Amino acid sequence: MTIHSFVRDVEHLAASCRGVVRLPTDGTEYLEACSGWNVAWTQRPAVLVGATSEGDVVHAVRYAADHDLTVAVQNTGHSVTVPADERTLLIVTGGLDQVSVDPQTQTATVGGGTTWNPVLADAQRQGLAPLLGSAPHVGTVGYSLGGGFGWLARKHGLAVDAVRSMRVVLADGRIVTTSPAEEPELFWAMCGTAGSGLGVVVEMTTALVPVEEVYAGNLFYPLDAAGEVFDRYLDWSGQAPAELTSAFNITAFPALDIVPPPLQGQTFVIVRGCWAGAPGSDADAGPRQLDTWRAWKPPLMDTWTSIPFARAAEISMDPVDPLPAASSGRWLSRLDRIVLDAMVEAVCGGEGPSPILFAEARHAGGAIRRDNPEVSFGARDGDRMLELVGLITDPVADTDLEHRIATIWRRLKELLAPLPGYLNFVEGHERVQASRHAFDADTLDRLRAAKRRFDPHDLFRHGIPLAGPG
Numbered sequence: 001m002t003i004h005s006f007v008r009d010v011e012h013l014a015a016s017c018r019g020v021v022r023l024p025t026d027g028t029e030y031l032e033a034c035s036g037w038n039v040a041w042t043q044r045p046a047v048l049v050g051a052t053s054e055g056d057v058v059h060a061v062r063y064a065a066d067h068d069l070t071v072a073v074q075n076t077g078h079s080v081t082v083p084a085d086e087r088t089l090l091i092v093t094g095g096l097d098q099v100s101v102d103p104q105t106q107t108a109t110v111g112g113g114t115t116w117n118p119v120l121a122d123a124q125r126q127g128l129a130p131l132l133g134s135a136p137h138v139g140t141v142g143y144s145l146g147g148g149f150g151w152l153a154r155k156h157g158l159a160v161d162a163v164r165s166m167r168v169v170l171a172d173g174r175i176v177t178t179s180p181a182e183e184p185e186l187f188w189a190m191c192g193t194a195g196s197g198l199g200v201v202v203e204m205t206t207a208l209v210p211v212e213e214v215y216a217g218n219l220f221y222p223l224d225a226a227g228e229v230f231d232r233y234l235d236w237s238g239q240a241p242a243e244l245t246s247a248f249n250i251t252a253f254p255a256l257d258i259v260p261p262p263l264q265g266q267t268f269v270i271v272r273g274c275w276a277g278a279p280g281s282d283a284d285a286g287p288r289q290l291d292t293w294r295a296w297k298p299p300l301m302d303t304w305t306s307i308p309f310a311r312a313a314e315i316s317m318d319p320v321d322p323l324p325a326a327s328s329g330r331w332l333s334r335l336d337r338i339v340l341d342a343m344v345e346a347v348c349g350g351e352g353p354s355p356i357l358f359a360e361a362r363h364a365g366g367a368i369r370r371d372n373p374e375v376s377f378g379a380r381d382g383d384r385m386l387e388l389v390g391l392i393t394d395p396v397a398d399t400d401l402e403h404r405i406a407t408i409w410r411r412l413k414e415l416l417a418p419l420p421g422y423l424n425f426v427e428g429h430e431r432v433q434a435s436r437h438a439f440d441a442d443t444l445d446r447l448r449a450a451k452r453r454f455d456p457h458d459l460f461r462h463g464i465p466l467a468g469p470g
Helices: 003-016 028-034 054-066 116-124 140-145 184-190 223-238 285-296 337-348 395-411 428-435 441-454
Strands: 020-022 047-050 070-074 088-092 099-102 107-111 163-169 175-178 200-207 213-222 244-252 267-275 305-308 325-332 356-363 384-391
Touching (some): 003 047, 003 054, 020 028, 028 047, 028 088, 047 054, 054 088, 054 163, 054 200, 107 116, 116 140, 140 200, 163 184, 175 184, 184 441, 213 223, 213 285, 223 267, 223 285, 223 337, 244 337, 267 285, 325 395, 337 384, 337 395, 356 395
Parallel strands (some): 047 088, 070 088
Antiparallel strands (some): 020 047, 099 107, 107 200, 213 267, 244 356, 325 384, 356 384
16 A cells, blocks of 8 residues: 555545544644653554544544554553554544433443543532542543452452443444443453453443542651551551551652642651441541551651542542653562562662652452452452552663562562452553463453454454464
8 A cells, every 4th residue: 555545545534533533744733642641651653543432433443454554542541551653543532531420320321531530520429439549530441441449449349340331342343332241251351351452442331339428548657667557557457347448658759849848759658548438337437447546656647537539539649740650560468578678678779769659558358359250350369469650750760660670579479479460550561471460271261262253353452462372
């Protein structure tokens, strides 16, 4: 195909789509359309389609298939597995952002590019809450289909278990509805792989839970108290009821304007979490959980308080503005002082400032462990998970970050749980590698069979690899 015919066909594609179509020759408009939240990743596709309707997605998928291009999908761009290149058509789904909350069925139906922010706002007006994560500006679909371990998880379960149905554009351009009752094999396969390699989700219906107010926040302690705070946290969290989802965190806050002044340039040990009791239950149950900490050792700062769940972003205080970042996470067989030492080393060790901003050990269990044979997601039996998040300010920091993360996992090798991986906490090459251990052999064989059925020519090859024998 000549460049002239390619451009002519792109013009036909643009005329068919309601959303924008961009080429590398479009300069700044193309670059802006390609950019995501995590600016550490560079997407440079041959063609970009900013979809605003499911018809746009259908046209884009069919165009890619007809022109021997692969298809990548980007919503918010928080993470990337295999970046789009000159052999790729990139579908940006952010324009598919409709939200409809049904208080009778306690569900929300959302467009494939919707973030949690509008879902949270609309649900809260009905006294309901979605099972979102620590950052409401993350996309609903990828987060949910990758597992979705948020601040309501021990009480209400994972986001993947709340998914009720999806409308999906397949590799042949067909739109299908999939649920446990309709195209159940597609539903099973997508719910656990973040939808990777099987189709483009243009709409999703997810269950909501009756949560209005929670008791949540952070206790900030000095770094030199890390050992005693850690020991107390282990005992406290180990006895906690399922209403409490918590984490032990060490954060080195950068000296940046986006950080509140009291935290800038400071390193803290943090006990954070969320108490989500049933509506009408004992209102003092949550505060009593934290009063034991206050009596034990008054923190430097204490933000635990009753808040509407609409303010859930205040718990983790994740940055909202685009950043160059990287993350890595693994299940632990146990949480002990060896893990604490590794966390301190990750955030504070080395000759210069560490590019790792924080290390966080989350407490799982509770409703997370509920078995769900309708989904392929299997990483639900662990008790603790460790996540590392870093900032990439330059190529040197990038190399240092990769080295530090690899060193931490080698150091903790004997404590890493032999469980399926949690893919939402990893990205890029590490995500591809982790996917090999994210499923047991029988599940992987079944996923590969679904891949052969729904995408036999591997059009969607920018997610975790599913094509192969089995």
